[in-house]
Amino acid sequence: MQKSSLERLQDIKEEVLSKIKPTGSEKAKLKKITDHLISKVNKAIEKQGISGLSVQLVGSASRNTWISGTHDLDIFIIFPEETERIELERAGLSIAREVAKEAERFEERYAEHPYINMNIEEFDVDLVPCFGVTDASCIKSSVDRTPFHNEFVKKHINGLADEVRLLKQFMRGTGVYGSELKTQGFSGYLTELLIIHFGSFENVIFSAVDWKPGLKIKFDSDPLSDSFKGRKDPLIVIDPTDPDRNVAAAVSINKFCEFVDAAREFLTDPSERYFFPEDIVTLTDKDLKDRMRSRGTDLIVICFKKPDEVEDVIYPQLYKMEKSVSDLLEQYQFRVMRSFSWAGENEKEAKAIVYFELISSRLPQIKKHIGPPVWLRDHAEKFKLKYKHMDDVFSFYIEDGKYVCDIPRKYTSATSLLKSRLNTCSLGKHISASVNEGFQILENKEICAIKYCDFRKLFNRYI
Numbered sequence: 001m002q003k004s005s006l007e008r009l010q011d012i013k014e015e016v017l018s019k020i021k022p023t024g025s026e027k028a029k030l031k032k033i034t035d036h037l038i039s040k041v042n043k044a045i046e047k048q049g050i051s052g053l054s055v056q057l058v059g060s061a062s063r064n065t066w067i068s069g070t071h072d073l074d075i076f077i078i079f080p081e082e083t084e085r086i087e088l089e090r091a092g093l094s095i096a097r098e099v100a101k102e103a104e105r106f107e108e109r110y111a112e113h114p115y116i117n118m119n120i121e122e123f124d125v126d127l128v129p130c131f132g133v134t135d136a137s138c139i140k141s142s143v144d145r146t147p148f149h150n151e152f153v154k155k156h157i158n159g160l161a162d163e164v165r166l167l168k169q170f171m172r173g174t175g176v177y178g179s180e181l182k183t184q185g186f187s188g189y190l191t192e193l194l195i196i197h198f199g200s201f202e203n204v205i206f207s208a209v210d211w212k213p214g215l216k217i218k219f220d221s222d223p224l225s226d227s228f229k230g231r232k233d234p235l236i237v238i239d240p241t242d243p244d245r246n247v248a249a250a251v252s253i254n255k256f257c258e259f260v261d262a263a264r265e266f267l268t269d270p271s272e273r274y275f276f277p278e279d280i281v282t283l284t285d286k287d288l289k290d291r292m293r294s295r296g297t298d299l300i301v302i303c304f305k306k307p308d309e310v311e312d313v314i315y316p317q318l319y320k321m322e323k324s325v326s327d328l329l330e331q332y333q334f335r336v337m338r339s340f341s342w343a344g345e346n347e348k349e350a351k352a353i354v355y356f357e358l359i360s361s362r363l364p365q366i367k368k369h370i371g372p373p374v375w376l377r378d379h380a381e382k383f384k385l386k387y388k389h390m391d392d393v394f395s396f397y398i399e400d401g402k403y404v405c406d407i408p409r410k411y412t413s414a415t416s417l418l419k420s421r422l423n424t425c426s427l428g429k430h431i432s433a434s435v436n437e438g439f440q441i442l443e444n445k446e447i448c449a450i451k452y453c454d455f456r457k458l459f460n461r462y463i
Contacts, residue, residue, distance in 0.1 A: 008270050016275045017162055020169050022068045033123050044098035052080040058150045060188050065164040071123040078132040089113050092129025112141045136241035148241035149189050156196045166201040167191045173275040174262040176255045182315040184252035208263035280457040285448045291463045298361035301447055304439040306343045306352040307430035314343050317428030322354050324425040334414045335359040342455050361414040366394050371403035415441050
């Protein structure tokens, strides 16, 4: 007998869970490493003679919503609320450095304030100092609300951890998971809140098929805070620990709609492929050239050295550059069909790349310059006086009641425009410094010179 859609859905959930739910040995190893690190932090605190501090594991590892194979630990060093920021940064880093001495690798990173990222026995660990504020609405730094998130989820998850895992994996598989500024998708905390609100993975999916931008989700009956008046966020999920914060603020309109689209497709034909998609193929040079030829457009990339900054600093500046360069190209009548940005991660001398697909990268020598209506005498006569007898004007005529002249185009190729005017675009501090050191512009087949696998995979997805 043929299975119903709900039975198929249940079978898929069980099969996916068998692959993503941490095993007993994984959990035991995580606990062992966590206990060891917290003990080390407490010893470092004692060694420095600082009183009033506490240590807490937060995030999905603490809430038991983590996925097998993801070995991330967030350990917070919590300082009294009255601690001066400069002292928190100094003492927090000093304690974290002491713990990181046994790490296989560690580095200082900087968000709102500095923290340590380290690797130990395959675990990626963040040691983060924060203020122990009494209320999440009174935070002194953005990470201060995380312990409140921990407490809320632990209190309300009520046996739904596996449902969270399923939603996370579905979002990973469909490319919408991750609230970092590179991805602009759904955070881990947001997936937990969606499960708490809707009650199961399938209920989130059943609801999502009818989502429209502007959807609001709350966890109490209080009126919406005035801070949300006029906000145009695609999705608003009020933080149950802070009524002035939208947990979904990072979700872009595209990622919101990609999730809605994926939910609809999944319910039409439930399959594990939404959780575990096939790897995107790395295009060969021949594949690249064939794709370019079949599209009939012109492709251009701007390539330069990637600034030595974290992704949450680089990507907003890359997106800013992408928008500004698109505007420049359109200003000079080079029509942009699509664009994207990419930055290498682990490569030596990593590059950053901004890609544009143009209707054409070359334009005629002339362009039409439309003047005022003839009946606006003062403006019309000034226009005519300026253009009619210029040596390089191709023609001067009246069309639809307006003076029009065909004049030489300043830039007939997109490449020459970018070489000449790129430094006039809004690039952001770090991108601007890197571009000023030097950049390449590659067009069509020249793009084959870029051999980075991750870039070619992304390129494949776009073309």
